[in-house]
Amino acid sequence: MKALEPWVVQPLETFLAESAARLTLLMTSSGQVVAQHGFSRSLDVMTAAALGAGIVASTEELARLMGASRFEALVHNGQRQSCMLAAFATPRGRWIGLVVFGPETSVGIVRLFFDQMVQQLAAIAPREQTPAPMLAENFETELNASLKALFGR
């Protein structure tokens, strides 16, 4: 498991241990990866983050059109593995969790411990720091630093 923000590590480790999730991705609502577990290639992470953020944006707009405030979670049930996508509020802004899990666990267990992780993250998140604006000239450097932190290379 790799995380850009060290305070995310403990709640995420607890979630992974309790839920038996195979892959987990925490990202901001714009698709910037905060932590990941189980992905071996940076390309996979970036693609999953972009797609996940896009799906959440689409479903939130759909919810708005239907007069609902927001959908809590989106679950795709598959034969061999399933996927849950859920957006949640943190003191650092709105984040998205993408969890892939197999038949060794259940959507109920994943949701239960995901909700607990969200509560823990909200409780321990440092409040003081506001993210610096992303400029074109430092985008490449920031991206490379994030990939190095997430994949160790």
Place this chain on the structure above:
Amino acid sequence: MTATQAVLDRVTRVPGIRGALVIAATDGLVVAEQLMDGVDGPAAAALTGSLVGRLVRTADGAAMRPPTFIHLRGEDGSVLAALGPEDLVLVAVVGPDANLGLARLEMLDAAGKLG
């Protein structure tokens, strides 16, 4: 009143039962519930569904038939689960002074009427 609600009504009438749920075992999700305050339905469904799944796999691994009734006993009460048809499980959260024999009989009979 739906058949599922009738089943929950019948089970929760047993003295000492603090709540009953019908859950989908594989997903660990609540199908219907009738719970007293302080009983977390989604948590009970998720954890009991996981327990049932593991016990069914354990029985299968030991070349035994799947369990029909599960009694998880704790210090302050018990969780009872009766396996019904179509992946449904009838779950009851009971206090320490509950009539477990009556609860078991009612649950086994009611679980057969699910689905």
